Amino acid sequence: MNKKDVDIITLQSFLDAPDGRLFIGEALKHIPFAIKRFYFINQLADSQAIRGKHAHKNLEQVIFCINGSFDLGLDDGRQKWNIVMNNPAHGVLLKKKVWHTMTNFSPNCVILVVANDYYDENDYIRNYDEFVRYIGE
Ligand code: T46
Numbered sequence: 001m002n003k004k005d006v007d008i009i010t011l012q013s014f015l016d017a018p019d020g021r022l023f024i025g026e027a028l029k030h031i032p033f034a035i036k037r038f039y040f041i042n043q044l045a046d047s048q049a050i051r052g053k054h055a056h057k058n059l060e061q062v063i064f065c066i067n068g069s070f071d072l073g074l075d076d077g078r079q080k081w082n083i084v085m086n087n088p089a090h091g092v093l094l095k096k097k098v099w100h101t102m103t104n105f106s107p108n109c110v111i112l113v114v115a116n117d118y119y120d121e122n123d124y125i126r127n128y129d130e131f132v133r134y135i136g137e
Helices: 128-136
Strands: 008-010 012-015 021-024 037-041 051-056 061-067 070-075 080-085 090-094 099-103 110-115
Touching (some): 080 090
Antiparallel strands (some): 061 110
8 A cells, every 4th residue: 555545635724723723524525425323432552452454345434533533553464554544633434354453542532433333243254364355355
């Protein structure tokens, strides 16, 4: 995976100092799909935790780190890419069939994900060897 293959979405924001900064993302404008689901992850008390470790067969998502930081590892089966997620305005498009891992969480890390479909465990590939076989088919 080359840098050009990682789609970074940059949200517009408005600073009302000292009263906060407001970020905006609209479906089919900034987010390249209709949003059917969102979820967020907080309370990342263990900086050594590893989340993700899977790919999706069809699901597409955009992942944000809206507070703190973490490392996002991407792997399309040919090349690997690591992105430090530490800018709340930047979302990374998680395309289908890309193995992804989340590591190195700061204590105040909050991850927000928007997805183009509902939760379906059958869409997950949670075994790396199976992932390599799947993308080779
Ligand atoms: C992804 C990365 C970035 C549900 O029941 N519904 C949901 O919508 C989600 C997202 C999860 N779950 C259940 C499934 C598991 O029993 O919540 C539990 C934890 O999910 P998981 O181990 O998949 O969490 P992560 O952080 O490894 O992965 C999540 C998303 O599941 C996944 O789609 O791409 O964030």
